[in-house]
Amino acid sequence: MNRRMEEMLRHVEEPRGLHSEKCGRPCMDGWILLRPTSSSTMGFWEAFLNWLRSLFFKQELELSLIGLNNAGKTSLVNVIAGDGYSEDMIHTVGFNMRKVVKGNITFKLWDIGGQPRFRSMWERYCRSVSAIVYVVDAADHESLPTARTELHDILIKQSLRRIPLLVLGNKIDKPEALSKAAFAEQMDLKSIKGRKVYCFMISCKDATNIDVVIDWFIKH
Ligand SMILES: Nc1nc2c(ncn2[C@@H]2O[C@H](COP(=O)(O)OP(=O)(O)OP(=O)(O)O)[C@@H](O)[C@H]2O)c(=O)[nH]1
Numbered sequence: 001m002n003r004r005m006e007e008m009l010r011h012v013e014e015p016r017g018l019h020s021e022k023c024g025r026p027c028m029d030g031w032i033l034l035r036p037t038s039s040s041t042m043g044f045w046e047a048f049l050n051w052l053r054s055l056f057f058k059q060e061l062e063l064s065l066i067g068l069n070n071a072g073k074t075s076l077v078n079v080i081a082g083d084g085y086s087e088d089m090i091h092t093v094g095f096n097m098r099k100v101v102k103g104n105i106t107f108k109l110w111d112i113g114g115q116p117r118f119r120s121m122w123e124r125y126c127r128s129v130s131a132i133v134y135v136v137d138a139a140d141h142e143s144l145p146t147a148r149t150e151l152h153d154i155l156i157k158q159s160l161r162r163i164p165l166l167v168l169g170n171k172i173d174k175p176e177a178l179s180k181a182a183f184a185e186q187m188d189l190k191s192i193k194g195r196k197v198y199c200f201m202i203s204c205k206d207a208t209n210i211d212v213v214i215d216w217f218i219k220h
């Protein structure tokens with residue numbers, strides 16, 4: 001075999017400019033993405049494959065939002081859904097369910113009333129969700145001990161073990177809002193064991209870190 005033919009065969013066995021990569025979740029076993037390394041065509045292929053994936057892998061995720069009354073749960077759902085922020089809110093009676101579509105993922109958001117009479121419902125609506133989102137008014141120093149107790153009380157339920165937890169310190173637009181470190185300390189987040197715990201400081205009013213929350217939803 002002459003050198004030219006050897007070179008040609010090597011190109012067939014190992015296509016130059018291509019490398020393979022297992023696709024991420026959600027993914028069918030055995031699917032391999034072939035991604036050209038040339039940056040000009042990479043954008044096209046990635047966009048094309050993302051579009052294909054979005055056709056085949058539509059996902060629905062359920063999340064429950066709990067926390068004391070006035071924490072900002074309904075405000076958060078409204079802001080995530082693109083309805084904007086309003087000062088003029090009424091208490092949630094029982095619960096609301098809202099479907100929000102982000103890319104190829106549909107989020108089913110259970111927004112449960114936070115008044116004392118609805119807190120016994122929290123556990124029922126948190127069973128078998130992808131994640132529990134616990135919203136706290138980080139500027140209301142008086143209600144923080146109750147927010148902490150209610151959080152730790154619900155986390156001991158057997159039915160909710162291992163469900164990832166996202167704790168959101170809301171209303172950081174207010175000057176009296178706690179820092180993240182002080183908030184995590186007040187909520188005693190370090191003592192939570194046996195599940196993944198995440199914490200972000202947000203403001204529904206100013207839309208601070210709402211994109212971070214949405215990204216977190218998508219990844220979990
Ligand atoms: N300053 C400020 N106020 C907020 C923010 N988010 C919500 N609020 C206000 O807090 C109040 C309560 O908000 P809701 O979203 O109704 O609270 P909730 O947790 O759903 O309350 P329940 O339905 O009773 O459980 C409303 O007046 C909101 O405008 C925020 O980021 N900053």
Ligand SMILES: [Mg+2]
Pocket residue numbers: 073074075090091092111112113114
């Ligand atoms: Mg509400």
